[in-house]
Amino acid sequence: MKNIVDAIAAREAGTTVTAEEFAALELPESYRGVTVHKDEAGMFEGLEARDKDPRKSLHVDDVPLPELGPGEAYVAVMASAINYNTVWTSIxxxxxxxxxxxxxxxxxxxxxxHDLPYHVVGxxxxxxxxxTGLGVHAWKPGDEVVAHCLSVELEGPDGHNDTMLDPEQRIWGFETNFGGLAEIALVKSNQLMPKPDHLTWEEAASPGLVNSTAYRQLVSxxxxxxxxGxxxxxxxxSGGLGGFATQYALNGGATPVCVVSNDEKADICRAMGAELIINRSEKAYKFWKDEHTQDQKEWRRFGQxxxxxxxGEDVDIVFEHPGRETFGASVYAARKGGTIVTCASTSGYLHQYDNRYLWMNLKRIIGSHFANYRESWEANRLISKGMIHPTLSxxxxxxxxxxxxLDVHKNAHQGKVGxxxxxxxxxxxxxxxxxxxxHEDAINRFRGI
Known part of the structure; x- marks a missing residue:
């Protein structure tokens, strides 16, 4: 591993290190990776989700380097990032x-x-x-890259119009092993994209999953x-997903209506250029009267x-990801003929809404999950062009x-955590x-918050 680090450090110092020299580096038999253990899957039984502590279940282990297959690549991981799927894995x-x-x-x-008693996550x-493995032509040793997390087989017809519809579609590092929170990762070559030259390793690693998700959900x-308009x-x-959605709305000529939980987060939205902001803590919305009953008066207050x-205008699009807590209000708030697009349910998966507001007003609910390779490539291209910026804090x-x-689990963070x-x-x-x-100011907008 030292030889790999030294080769990358030499490039950092301005020395030219060729593809042939990278290809000649001896690979280690093992590497360090962040894992969960199969025999600990029941360790949190009886606890509420909020009380489960990822520090107890996430380990840094020495793990064997997996076999390299056709169409795959080993990547020396300089930096990675935390997503909610790692939190879900850990609890x-x-x-x-x-x-x-x-x-x-x-x-x-x-x-x-991939079927092992440990799971390398990320x-x-x-x-x-x-x-690189057999059949890889677009990438070579020494290429500086980022990776999106779509893993597909594409042996059936369904995925060839939109790869997200492949029956064997998986999220790398969540539904597959050998993920990015490690010193070396195993990826399919069609996960790779060029690293933006103007970003640090940690900045370049942070947008991948959330940037691509926001692009598909909102723009595609x-x-x-x-x-x-x-x-x-x-x-x-101002969060991991929302920070990119806000940028895409502004960049695409739309008007974001930003919902945040405090003044600090409101300031971040203003720094990105947003002007219409709702601080939900100040408004103290209570969309649920109790565990089973929503309060439509609160929906109406929110809409007003x-x-x-x-x-005086209702919103054309609702960018949904909290889920159960907000979904009824989201369906209500969309204009007649509007769209609610959802990609997650961080507050709960069982959504309830009043269907009269959907069918009688010709609204649409769209499910959106990560992004296909083309969408991920376009999202990364916008980062490279300095039109969209990382949200690393x-x-x-x-x-x-x-x-x-744990910080992400407790929402004690801003933007992305690297x-x-x-x-x-x-x-x-x-x-x-x-x-x-x-673009220095925009790149560092979330830093230290």
Missing amino acids: FEPVSTFGFLERYGRTSPLAKR SDLAGVVLK RNGAGMKQ DNVLIWGA DIRELTG RSYRLEETGQAA VLCLADSEGLGVRDREFRSK
Whole structure:
């Protein structure tokens, strides 16, 4: 591993290290990765989700380097990031991810590699290609890359119009093994994209999952198909997902209506250029009277607050991801003929809404899950062009991944939380400092918050 780190550090110092030299590096028999253990899947039984502590279930272990298959690549991971799927994995909710690995392992002898008593987690990375398998032509050792988290087989017809519809579609590092919270990751070559030259390793690693998800959900024709002039209600508008949705709305000529939980988060939205902001803590909305009953008076109050900001207009699109807590209000708030597009349910999966507001007003609910390769590529391209920026607030060391996941679990973070893997400090990996200087303030907008 030291030789790999030294080769990357030499490039950092300005020395040319060729593809041939990277290809000649000896690979280690094992590497450090953040894991959950199959024999601990029941460790939190009887506890409420909020009381489950990822620091107890996430381990940093030495794990064997898996076999490299056709169409795959080893990547030396300089940095990764925390997503909610890592939190879910760490608390074994809604199900243990070992069921995913077992099912994947049954699909082929090569996939059997993933069915192990440990799961190396993580669905983001920025790093350097070390070696490619048979049939890989677009990437070579030494390429600096980021990876999106869509893993597909594409042996059936369904995925060839939209790869997210592949029957064997999985999220790498969540439904597959050998994820990005590690020193080395195993990816399919069609997960790779060029690392933006003006970003550090940790900045480049942080957008992947959430940026691509927000792009498909809001911009793509597979999602809401946002257009100029749309009013877009964005829940958690300064968060990991919402921070990108806010940028896409502004960048695409729409008007974001940003819902946040405090003044600090409102300031972040204003720094991004948003003007219409609802602080839900100040408004003290109580969308649920009790566990079983929603309060439609509160929906109406919420709708009125939106119209006061927009000059009397309802929103064309609702960018949904909290789920149970907000979904009834979201369906109500969308204009007649409007769209509610949902990609997650962080407050609960069982949604309730009044269907009269949906069918009688010709509204649409669209389910959106991650993004296909083309959508991910476009989202990454916008990062590279400096039109969309990372939302990284802070980074942890690999050994501190449990604490990083706990922060996300408790919502004690802003934007995205990064993890340094092989990078020994922040600030490394920038290749185009002149271009970076033009966007420094936007890149650092979430820092230290």
